Amino acid sequence: MHEQRHVGAIGGRTRSGGPGSPRPCRPSVRAWTPGLLAVLVMAGASGCSPAHDPDETTLLAVDRIIGEVGTFPGQMSYPRAMDFDGRYLWIVDKTARVQRFDPVSGRSAGGWTMPEYLLGKPTGITVASGPDGEPAVYIPDTHYHRVIVHRIPPLPADGMTPRQAFLAGQPAEVTRFGSYGEGRGQFIYPTDVAVLTDSSGRRVRRVYVSEYGGNDRVSVWEPDGSGGFAPAFAFGVFGSSDSADRIEFNRPQSIEIAPGPDGTAELVVADACNHRIGRFTIDGELIAWIGSPGTAGEASGSFKYPYGVHVVGDGTALVAEFGNNRVQRIDLRTGLGLGSYGGAGRRPGNLINPWAVTSWGSAVFVLDSQNNRVVVARLPGVKSRRIVAGAGR
Template structure:
């Protein structure tokens, strides 16, 4: 397996493992960085992590977004979201800017401000270039958005933008590259009560697009499962439940069509084959020592 970058409660670690890592075994840590604090390279409870292929981007509970060199752990850049008194973001995603020029962008689920912030990373500005969403339950509105997934076409341009949310609006909304609302699917529900309405969520915390199958993968955190959906929102199948995952909070797709799942309640990262639903390995164990995980929110590669 390729090296993994794991976002955990108080630190971040660059780790190496193979597909046969057993449950309860500590990860082999190649590099660890971060510590509690508000200085560059420190974190106040990191909540989401993604990679642009060169750097890591981390948002923490101080509403601070940092660009991190994964080799040195040095903070290359840092800024706060425009407001944070009501609460802090819980999701961020690297993708292209909407439009004909697919330059790199950072999408931030500004959870407690009921909106999505889009930063143009090439501009060097610490202010969002675009913002969409507002409080509400209507089309294009959000209660508590949790994550963003960006579908791209063969030229790398934005084709669709997906936003997950919870707080009564437990659903996935779909937007055009012009940030116009297209549709939404899902409703709040507990999995055991879902027979009459198969597409229900209880805090869809993380979403990701599987480029190999062009499916949308949803971490339905409080129902302890993963959902596979067509890009139009049709349910293709569920993986997991109470006996499989414990609060899956973070997703990272691998090139082979498998997914890494950060389990907030399980203190581990599961490696799952989405086609078969098979477990391919469980990485990490509970703790705060090297190679151990404490309530991980996110994972990236």
């Protein structure tokens, strides 16, 4: 939607916006551990050369499909956020359900419904180390102007029906933070979360939260010493400038933490309504923009409403483009497009309004939102690996 150890790891519009957006135009590795750079940069990720003409969009090479439309456990109703914890996919849809899926069988492995949802549903989910060092699920509760951190519930007991497993899955709440407003420690519409940990992969150093609706910024939070988080600083305002002196966003929809070329961490931001991807230091300083409002479109290296971004770990990223109905692989250093996959349609290799993308090994998972499914595919040259700190175990 989102630790690169998947920080310690554990753990996205047609033309002008997604269905249900509060305003036109509108959630990874979301968690990162510095010591894992060598693991993340996989040998053989066939370099960063295009596998085909990068200006052409080709059908996804589909392995399998997960999900179908519906409200029964294992079904989806317009899913808008996804993350992967190394064992399970986590998905949030517009019925306010959080579901855990087996990525091989496609079966639901429990879940829960958000505590409040009449005002709107979440648009992000991140599985990462919690404030106590245990795996947790961070959900930017978009229309309630807060982030809720949940304990990961146990797996369903043997013999449970999918319905029983879902009803038994309500997790304990670890903490929550944020409130409505434009001030320090407040949100309008939070969209995604990225978690930065220390080298152990367990202790949280920072939590990054993207938001839109007027604030259009990234807020940075740090542990408060009592099991919660306190606001540290924020960067970004509403706008479309490309200046490093004034960071501007227009719906920063998805964020992930990536290994930088020198082993340090970077923050990668999908600035959806500015049709670009931003690279930032962990302190919010601009490194580079890829794409721009003026070059929005279908050409290689250009984007149209990039809602989801996923850092592969080999210097490239996958971008889910809501407006182009595709997934594009890009070189984060050069900004070059390395291939586009999908195209509008309902066939297995097509996509309609994808919101998120993630990967594990050579499997790429695309949240095909308007088709109410996850497309599991193979993309040329994509081979990532993230080490996970016990999620779901």
